[in-house]
Amino acid sequence: MRLKVLVDLPRHSRLDPLLDYLAPEAWPAGTLVRVPLGRREVCGIVWGPGDEAASPDGEGAAVALREIAQVLDALPPLGEAWRRLAAFAAGYYQRSLGEVALGALPPDLRELDATQLARRLRRSDKLDRDAAKAAASPSADPAVAAPLPEPSAEQREVLAQLAAMPPGPVLLFGATGSGKTEVYLREAARVLEAGGQVLVLVPEINLTPQLEARFAARFPGRRLVSLHSGLTPAQRLQGWLAAHLGRADLVLGTRMAIFAPLPRLGLIVIDEEHDPSYKQQEGARYSARDLAVWRGRSEGVPVLLGSATPSLESWHNALPAAEGGAGRYRRLDMPARIGGGALPRVRTVDLARIAAQFGKRAVYSQPLAPPLVDAMRERLERGEQSLVLLNRRGYAPVLHCTSCGWKSDCAHCSAWRVFHRSDRTLRCHHCGFSERVPFACPSCGDPDLQPMGRGTERLEEQIAELLPGARIGRIDADTTRHKGSLESQLAQVHDGEIDVLVGTQMVAKGHDFRRMTLVAAVQADAALFSSDFRAPERLFALLMQAGGRAGRDAELAGRSEIWLQTWHAAHPLYAALRRHDYPAFAAAQLLERESAAMPPYAFQALLRAEARSQQAACAFLDAVSAATLDWPEAAEVLIFPPVPAPIQRVADVERAQMLLEASSRQALHRLLARWQPVLAEAAAGTGEARILRWALDVDPLSI
Ligand code: ADP
Numbered sequence: 001m002r003l004k005v006l007v008d009l010p011r012h013s014r015l016d017p018l019l020d021y022l023a024p025e026a027w028p029a030g031t032l033v034r035v036p037l038g039r040r041e042v043c044g045i046v047w048g049p050g051d052e053a054a055s056p057d058g059e060g061a062a063v064a065l066r067e068i069a070q071v072l073d074a075l076p077p078l079g080e081a082w083r084r085l086a087a088f089a090a091g092y093y094q095r096s097l098g099e100v101a102l103g104a105l106p107p108d109l110r111e112l113d114a115t116q117l118a119r120r121l122r123r124s125d126k127l128d129r130d131a132a133k134a135a136a137s138p139s140a141d142p143a144v145a146a147p148l149p150e151p152s153a154e155q156r157e158v159l160a161q162l163a164a165m166p167p168g169p170v171l172l173f174g175a176t177g178s179g180k181t182e183v184y185l186r187e188a189a190r191v192l193e194a195g196g197q198v199l200v201l202v203p204e205i206n207l208t209p210q211l212e213a214r215f216a217a218r219f220p221g222r223r224l225v226s227l228h229s230g231l232t233p234a235q236r237l238q239g240w241l242a243a244h245l246g247r248a249d250l251v252l253g254t255r256m257a258i259f260a261p262l263p264r265l266g267l268i269v270i271d272e273e274h275d276p277s278y279k280q281q282e283g284a285r286y287s288a289r290d291l292a293v294w295r296g297r298s299e300g301v302p303v304l305l306g307s308a309t310p311s312l313e314s315w316h317n318a319l320p321a322a323e324g325g326a327g328r329y330r331r332l333d334m335p336a337r338i339g340g341g342a343l344p345r346v347r348t349v350d351l352a353r354i355a356a357q358f359g360k361r362a363v364y365s366q367p368l369a370p371p372l373v374d375a376m377r378e379r380l381e382r383g384e385q386s387l388v389l390l391n392r393r394g395y396a397p398v399l400h401c402t403s404c405g406w407k408s409d410c411a412h413c414s415a416w417r418v419f420h421r422s423d424r425t426l427r428c429h430h431c432g433f434s435e436r437v438p439f440a441c442p443s444c445g446d447p448d449l450q451p452m453g454r455g456t457e458r459l460e461e462q463i464a465e466l467l468p469g470a471r472i473g474r475i476d477a478d479t480t481r482h483k484g485s486l487e488s489q490l491a492q493v494h495d496g497e498i499d500v501l502v503g504t505q506m507v508a509k510g511h512d513f514r515r516m517t518l519v520a521a522v523q524a525d526a527a528l529f530s531s532d533f534r535a536p537e538r539l540f541a542l543l544m545q546a547g548g549r550a551g552r553d554a555e556l557a558g559r560s561e562i563w564l565q566t567w568h569a570a571h572p573l574y575a576a577l578r579r580h581d582y583p584a585f586a587a588a589q590l591l592e593r594e595s596a597a598m599p600p601y602a603f604q605a606l607l608r609a610e611a612r613s614q615q616a617a618c619a620f621l622d623a624v625s626a627a628t629l630d631w632p633e634a635a636e637v638l639i640f641p642p643v644p645a646p647i648q649r650v651a652d653v654e655r656a657q658m659l660l661e662a663s664s665r666q667a668l669h670r671l672l673a674r675w676q677p678v679l680a681e682a683a684a685g686t687g688e689a690r691i692l693r694w695a696l697d698v699d700p701l702s703i
């Protein structure tokens with residue numbers, strides 16, 4: 001008999017990823033198999049009965065019918081719900097089903113044959129038994145389990161509401177420190193009690209150990225596994241198997257974990273739901289948050305989306321229709337911090353006023369204005385810590401020649417190379433091209449090369465001059481390149497070995513610094529005037545989140561402050577921030593978005609193209625745009641003209657992009673569905689006109 005088997009074919013292949021194979025018996029859909037494909041043997045998933053009517057040598061039969069080589073039936077088939085999720089993700093994000101479904105499996109699993117799988121499962125059984133034994137032993141001693149905190153009034157109210165609601169998406173809008181995690185834990189307990197599995201997503205790998213520890217401490221005796229890209233392939237396979245076999249009660253992971261097969265799924269939690277890292281930025285560009293909402297609906301389980309600064313999409317979805325929202329999610333609020341701790345006071349340094357008083361030079365030559373330096377000195381004297389945020393690593397973004405104006409551009413990109421003083425290199429952050437700093441200007445020979453602007457390295461150096469005696473630390477992508485270095489640096493901060501921490505936004509997320517009573521953003525203004533319409537939303541979230549790091553210690557909370565240096569002190573974003581008023585900020589932003597017909601009031605897709613020349617990339621985009629002219633599917637979709645990408649050339653490849661916008665999701669998807677084959681066809685040009693790569697990004701996060 002014949003079975004349809006799903007395989008992962010190279011992109012843009014004309015073959016359908018569902019291929020017919022011969023099998024001696026009807027293996028159920030979802031069964032993993034190994035099948036011959038060309039000269040290779042690959043992992044496939046049985047997707048259903050084959051096409052008995054089609055003659056093997058008839059039209060379209062590019063490959064003669066072959067036999068399934070092996071059936072990995074030691075593993076239960078991937079369930080119907082999981083296959084539905086994969087199919088939805090493939091359709092929605094316009095990728096092939098084979099790529100999405102097979103890509104969601106642990107890479108090691110795809111390599112195993114039946115014998116290796118059997119061996120792996122035996123080892124996995126043993127590991128699971130050991131883990132279960134280890135987990136069960138502390139629970140024998142009730143004294144070891146920490147006493148449950150008595151829920152606060154707000155938590156009680158939220159939990160009561162959740163218990164009374166039908167399953168569906170819920171936005172848990174709670175200040176940092178309001179006890180959202182405690183709500184997740186209580187909801188998880190309820191679901192575990194009823195025999196369900198719980199999936200918890202966090203934005204970053206770095207945040208998994210903290211949360212893992214909290215869940216493990218709360219649920220001794222329960223099997224908890226994590227799924228993220230920081231695991232070894234063997235660990236990832238082990239965790240995946242535990243989830244799929246139903247042995248794991250709790251699965252904690254980053255965005256990839258949304259595809260974990262969970263036969264008893266009872267709850268999905270998305271912590272910090274606004275975080276951009278839930279959106280995959282390459283390959284199948286899916287949003288794990290959006291898929292979670294879909295998955296929750298499809299499997300009839302509640303989805304808890306938690307944030308102190310929700311994405312405007314989620315906020316809009318949770319606003320009732322009467323208030324102009326979409327009314328799709330329920331919203332539950334927890335405005336107060338546990339223990340009644342005050343939120344940090346927000347102080348703005350008006351740079352325009354300082355410049356009027358002391359001259360612009362005084363402002364530009366120093367990274368921190370005098371009142372901010374004084375405030376940091378006070379912390380230093382009291383033995384408290386300060387955090388200074390600057391979202392730009394390196395010493396200076398550009399090096400330039402004072403006599404001829406030469407600048408450290410990258411030979412391969414339309415970007416500057418960043419000056420890194422620690423190893424005296426000029427490094428391109430886009431293509432990686434790196435060279436030692438030249439002794440003299442490559443253009444005129446003048447040795448006087450000067451840094452322009454400021455990155456974290458330089459900020460660290462300048463703060464050392466402003467605060468003599470302070471112990472200064474720096475955390476950014478450069479200082480945390482080696483495994484374990486972030487952890488050891490964070491430990492230094494926690495142990496009080498650092499007075500002032502300089503860092504990029506990576507330190508603003510999730511880490512609680514108990515003795516930190518000041519957080520300063522020294523160059524926040526850039527986001528106010530960015531061409532990226534989501535920049536203000538990200539800035540607001542970053543500052544609120546960074547502020548939430550400060551003063552977790554109840555005793556110190558009273559003197560916690562967020563400092564902002566700005567040329568636009570009266571800007572409404574900062575005014576809302578001073579009041580910690582996310583709803584006011586969101587209302588103003590949504591009004592702007594609505595009047596400009598932007599998301600969440602419009603749905604977007606971005607088509608990106610890469611070619612040897614900008615003309616070739618644009619010609620491709622023009623051609624595929626023209627192809628839709630007389631399509632009824634295109635009537636409700638606005639296709640903008642192609643433009644060069646924000647960074648036009650990277651690693652000698654020219655990049656262009658084209659935006660599509662529609663007021664309805666369905667209208668956009670009707671067009672995309674018909675467009676796919678046209679794109680593939682048009683991309684297969686020759687010579688100069690050949691498109692190196694193209695990609696559709698549905699619901700792009702930056703355009
Ligand atoms: P969020 O996730 O909203 O930032 P957390 O759940 O981490 O907040 O809670 C903040 C702090 O308050 C944590 O140290 C947590 O252990 C504590 N906490 C939470 N709920 C309670 C409670 N009901 N009683 C006492 N402490 C609590």
Ligand code: ZN
Nearest residue numbers: 401404441444
């Ligand atoms: Zn020069």
Ligand code: ZN
Nearest residue numbers: 410413428431
């Ligand atoms: Zn470069």
